[in-house]
Amino acid sequence: MTCFSFLFRRRLDSSTNQPFEVEEEFGIHNVKLYTYKELRSATEDFSLANKIGEGGFGSVYKGQLKNGNLAAIKVLSAESRQGVKEFVTEIKVISEVEHENLVKLYGCCVEDNHRILVYNYLENNSLSQTLLGSGHSNIQFNWKTRSKICIGIARGLAFLHEEVKPYIVHRDIKASNILLDKDLTPKISDFGLAKLIPANMTHVSTRVAGTIGYLAPEYAIRGQLTRKADIYGFGVLLIEIVSGRCNTNTQLPVGEQYLLEQTWDLYERRALVGLVDISLNGDFDPEEACRFLKIGLLCTQDTPKLRPSMSSVVKMLTGQKVIDEKKITKPGLISDFMDLKVRSSEKTKSESKCTSSYNATFSSDNLDNSTLSSGTSTSATMTFNPPYDRSV
Numbered sequence: 001m002t003c004f005s006f007l008f009r010r011r012l013d014s015s016t017n018q019p020f021e022v023e024e025e026f027g028i029h030n031v032k033l034y035t036y037k038e039l040r041s042a043t044e045d046f047s048l049a050n051k052i053g054e055g056g057f058g059s060v061y062k063g064q065l066k067n068g069n070l071a072a073i074k075v076l077s078a079e080s081r082q083g084v085k086e087f088v089t090e091i092k093v094i095s096e097v098e099h100e101n102l103v104k105l106y107g108c109c110v111e112d113n114h115r116i117l118v119y120n121y122l123e124n125n126s127l128s129q130t131l132l133g134s135g136h137s138n139i140q141f142n143w144k145t146r147s148k149i150c151i152g153i154a155r156g157l158a159f160l161h162e163e164v165k166p167y168i169v170h171r172d173i174k175a176s177n178i179l180l181d182k183d184l185t186p187k188i189s190d191f192g193l194a195k196l197i198p199a200n201m202t203h204v205s206t207r208v209a210g211t212i213g214y215l216a217p218e219y220a221i222r223g224q225l226t227r228k229a230d231i232y233g234f235g236v237l238l239i240e241i242v243s244g245r246c247n248t249n250t251q252l253p254v255g256e257q258y259l260l261e262q263t264w265d266l267y268e269r270r271a272l273v274g275l276v277d278i279s280l281n282g283d284f285d286p287e288e289a290c291r292f293l294k295i296g297l298l299c300t301q302d303t304p305k306l307r308p309s310m311s312s313v314v315k316m317l318t319g320q321k322v323i324d325e326k327k328i329t330k331p332g333l334i335s336d337f338m339d340l341k342v343r344s345s346e347k348t349k350s351e352s353k354c355t356s357s358y359n360a361t362f363s364s365d366n367l368d369n370s371t372l373s374s375g376t377s378t379s380a381t382m383t384f385n386p387p388y389d390r391s392v
């Protein structure tokens with residue numbers, strides 16, 4: 001990979017009032033810097049035809065780079081832009097983190113006020129659009145594939161939590177942040193991105209900082225951000241993958257709407273196997289599937305300390321470590337802690353399996369006035385003011 005140590009910045013010469021370019025050293029190694037011109041040409045001038053998604057940070061385009069590689073080009077929205085130096089510092093962190101189960105960052109563009117991230121393009125979309133999506137995907141998620149996906153995500157997260165120094169808390173583990181390559185190897189995306197958002201940008205930063213349904217109660221309510229919050233999100237995701245359904249679906253009968261509640265209920269009735277995706281037509285190993293569901297319950301326990309580390313999760317998933325069933329306690333449910341007023345939306349996405357989403361607006365020091373209002377997107381976004389932790 002090309003090694004750059006300098007960035008060019010335009011400055012105004014005070015004597016002539018003419019712009020000129022200066023070289024500034026930011027010590028960015030192993031990060032490819034793309035020119036805006038190259039990315040414009042890769043995406044055919046950021047054409048709508050090449051737009052593949054829109055997330056909390058801005059728009060994502062598919063593009064072909066000069067070297068022929070396909071890339072996902074994420075143009076950060078104006079409100080999430082920060083200074084060159086801060087941006088480059090965070091990019092350095094992200095670019096040094098490489099693992100088979102993490103989306104690879106090729107490089108970035110920091111020309112003028114553009115802040116663009118260039119990632120390896122993944123052919124098979126995200127889990128939210130395929131496994132949990134509207135049914136337009138041709139992918140066969142048989143049990144072997146699901147098991148491989150769960151273990152891959154666990155390995156990627158264990159790497160972020162336990163191998164990277166200093167460790168990285170992802171903050172937004174969820175189905176739309178799990179992308180699949182051509183072999184259906186899962187890749188965690190958006191890690192480290194929370195840190196790219198200026199601390200005063202509460203709207204954007206908290207979008208990154210969690211999605212209802214995956215959000216650990218202690219983080220949602222008290223702003224306590226630790227690796228255990230990611231482990232909670234992973235537990236929810238694990239149960240979604242095994243059951244083939246989203247964590248919240250208000251179109252289902254009451255009692256089945258919240259996946260975690262339903263999982264606990266079935267666990268207590270020793271009927272967990274009933275949660276496994278019926279589209280598998282019984283073609284799965286029931287012992288293994290129930291083990292995965294129990295690991296999901298271990299990860300979502302109310303007391304963060306009781307949740308296992310991600311390396312233990314990997315061992316339990318792969319059968320190297322036995323689950324101590326006595327250790328499983330009730331999951332932490334955000335609704336148990338707050339008087340959340342949920343207004344169902346009439347405008348839910350009818351074609352999606354995930355029919356319910358909420359935009360929560362509350363302040364951590366004003367919980368009595370907390371409000372949840374439904375939205376129309378498939379992901380839920382919380383807007384609140386947690387103590388913003390910018391350390392990794």
Ligand SMILES: Nc1ncnc2c1ncn2[C@@H]1O[C@H](COP(=O)(O)OP(=O)(O)OP(=O)(O)O)[C@@H](O)[C@H]1O
Pocket residue numbers: 052053054055056057058059060072074103119120121122123125126129172176177179189190207379
């Ligand atoms: N590396 C990639 N390869 C292929 N497609 C990608 C890649 N990165 C993003 N996408 C596509 O762009 C969409 C938007 O991605 P982005 O990460 O910005 O938002 P999101 O995860 O959907 O939402 P949020 O911002 O709430 O996390 C994804 O759903 C996916 O379809």
